[in-house]
Amino acid sequence: MSYPSDRKYTKEHEWITADGTIGITHHAQDSLGDIVFVELPKVGAEITAGKTFGTVESVKAVSDLYAPVSGTVTATNEALATAPEQVNKDAHGAWMVKINLKNPAELNALLSAADYEKFVSEEAGH
Amino acid sequence: MSVVEANPVVRKTALNAVHRQMGAKMVEFNGWDMPVEYPASIGCGIVAEHMAVRTGVGIFDVSHMGDIRLAGREALAAVQHISMNDASRLAIGQAQYSALLYPQGTFVDDVIVHRLGEDEYLLVINAGTREKDFNWVRDNVRHNTRPFDCKVEHLSDDFTQIAIQGPKGVDLLQKLTDANLSTVKFYWVTRGTVCGLKNILMGRTGYTAEDGFEIYIPADEATSARVWRQVLEAGKEFGVVPCGLGARNTLRLEGCLSLYGHEISDTINVWEAGLDRFCKMEKADFIGRAALEGAKAVGVKKTLVGLEMVDRGIARDGYKVLDDGGREIGYVTSGSPAPFLKKNIALAYVPPGQAAVGTAVKVEIRGQGVKAQVVPTPFYKRPKKA
Numbered sequence: 001m002s003y004p005s006d007r008k009y010t011k012e013h014e015w016i017t018a019d020g021t022i023g024i025t026h027h028a029q030d031s032l033g034d035i036v037f038v039e040l041p042k043v044g045a046e047i048t049a050g051k052t053f054g055t056v057e058s059v060k061a062v063s064d065l066y067a068p069v070s071g072t073v074t075a076t077n078e079a080l081a082t083a084p085e086q087v088n089k090d091a092h093g094a095w096m097v098k099i100n101l102k103n104p105a106e107l108n109a110l111l112s113a114a115d116y117e118k119f120v121s122e123e124a125g126h
Numbered sequence: 127m128s129v130v131e132a133n134p135v136v137r138k139t140a141l142n143a144v145h146r147q148m149g150a151k152m153v154e155f156n157g158w159d160m161p162v163e164y165p166a167s168i169g170c171g172i173v174a175e176h177m178a179v180r181t182g183v184g185i186f187d188v189s190h191m192g193d194i195r196l197a198g199r200e201a202l203a204a205v206q207h208i209s210m211n212d213a214s215r216l217a218i219g220q221a222q223y224s225a226l227l228y229p230q231g232t233f234v235d236d237v238i239v240h241r242l243g244e245d246e247y248l249l250v251i252n253a254g255t256r257e258k259d260f261n262w263v264r265d266n267v268r269h270n271t272r273p274f275d276c277k278v279e280h281l282s283d284d285f286t287q288i289a290i291q292g293p294k295g296v297d298l299l300q301k302l303t304d305a306n307l308s309t310v311k312f313y314w315v316t317r318g319t320v321c322g323l324k325n326i327l328m329g330r331t332g333y334t335a336e337d338g339f340e341i342y343i344p345a346d347e348a349t350s351a352r353v354w355r356q357v358l359e360a361g362k363e364f365g366v367v368p369c370g371l372g373a374r375n376t377l378r379l380e381g382c383l384s385l386y387g388h389e390i391s392d393t394i395n396v397w398e399a400g401l402d403r404f405c406k407m408e409k410a411d412f413i414g415r416a417a418l419e420g421a422k423a424v425g426v427k428k429t430l431v432g433l434e435m436v437d438r439g440i441a442r443d444g445y446k447v448l449d450d451g452g453r454e455i456g457y458v459t460s461g462s463p464a465p466f467l468k469k470n471i472a473l474a475y476v477p478p479g480q481a482a483v484g485t486a487v488k489v490e491i492r493g494q495g496v497k498a499q500v501v502p503t504p505f506y507k508r509p510k511k512a
Binding site for chain 2: 030031033034036037039055057058059060062081088
């Protein structure tokens with residue numbers, strides 16, 4: 001799997017674009033298995049870098065979503081309420097929230113596509 | 127940063143390498159390294175595996191299950207003493223669901239008792255309780271007021287156990303055996319040649335609320351791998367898929383089959399678990415009987431019910447159950463999305479006063495009370511064959 005280089009990644013397996021669109025990675029959806037439930041914050045909510053902002057559930061497990069950076073939610077992907085399996089089909093297309101970045105410089109601390117790919121392969125190597 | 131310590135005693139079934147080759151996602155379950163699901167790239171994943179078993183056929187490696195053989199002149203008396211169902215009703219070749227109980231009427235484990243011969247019984251037990259169960263059976267057969275004239279053998283490591291489950295399960299296995307499976311009724315066993323292996327035990331049993339067989343073959347890796355692959359090959363025309371523990375759990379939950387450590391445990395008694403019909407108080411004395419008699423007179427404080435989520439949310443194991451007003455009344459023992467029923471379901475313990483079908487309750491999910499209601503069980507019952 002190659003990860004798109006138009007965005008940054010976290011070690012908690014989220015991705016974020018420069019304009020503040022956030023989702024989870026292909027690796028994350030693969031680890032979770034069949035995704036059946038996505039719970040997202042409301043528009044206007046503040047999210048904080050490193051803190052949970054939502055939940056994604058597969059048949060088997062409940063996982064927290066961690067904010068890659070801080071900001072204010074401007075939109076949520078409502079289609080995921082009825083079609084959460086979109087995240088399995090296209091994790092890098094099925095975005096979860098869009099935010100106004102509080103401090104765009106926070107993006108610099110995140111992983112590049114190449115670094116994330118390396119991180120994932122090392123994690124799998126355990 | 128947390129330190130993850132390697133568990134030196136994680137055990138592997140003879141099919142472990144095969145699961146890994148097939149790309150299964152592996153997890154530790156009760157001390158065993160087991161497949162939880164197979165990859166989407168071969169048409170698998172918990173939902174696909176679950177649906178295959180409901181509509182076609184799926185196969186499971188359940189070699190982690192344990193086996194205890196009791197044989198000898200007083201084998202029946204021994205089985206009667208240590209288990210709650212009435213084994214005297216079993217014909218040779220018949221099996222029954224039962225349980226081993228502590229003197230207080232709570233569960234050592236649930237078991238399937240098979241009568242294999244005149245004085246020969248096979249107990250199939252859970253993976254996580256293998257040693258505990260064997261010690262319990264051995265000690266209670268030996269240390270009765272007078273020891274039973276009966277040999278107790280732990281055969282858990284002798285078998286690779288493969289479950290072939292689903293409406294097409296019988297057709298699949300029939301392709302690989304000379305035994306006439308159509309004459310074997312549900313909860314009966316037979317023996318025959320399977321994949322060239324002679325005298326293989328085949329039981330029409332399972333843990334999926336579906337028709338099917340469980341077969342017991344020699345536990346060496348080469349034989350196990352060969353049979354596994356042959357079953358998959360023979361099942362192609364029926365759309366067979368390999369299934370992991372994830373689907374095994376959702377299938378048994380839809381069918382309301384108890385899981386040790388969840389619906390039943392050493393702190394839950396038979397009446398609470400609602401397993402009355404498998405507990406034969408009228409047979410001769412057995413371990414746990416006296417306490418159960420007392421418990422029946424007192425009445426239960428909690429009872430197992432089925433819940434269906436009304437509002438959006440998934441109940442999970444251990445979540446609190448609240449009454450309509452938000453007061454804590456019980457807990458979820460098993461909760462999950464139900465892939466075939468396409469509902470979010472759960473089994474839960476609640477007080478008998480709040481157990482009636484239709485009772486409105488809530489399940490606490492991440493601090494919020496989410497609406498649910500008590501529904502009839504089992505959630506899923508397989509359609510009767512025409």
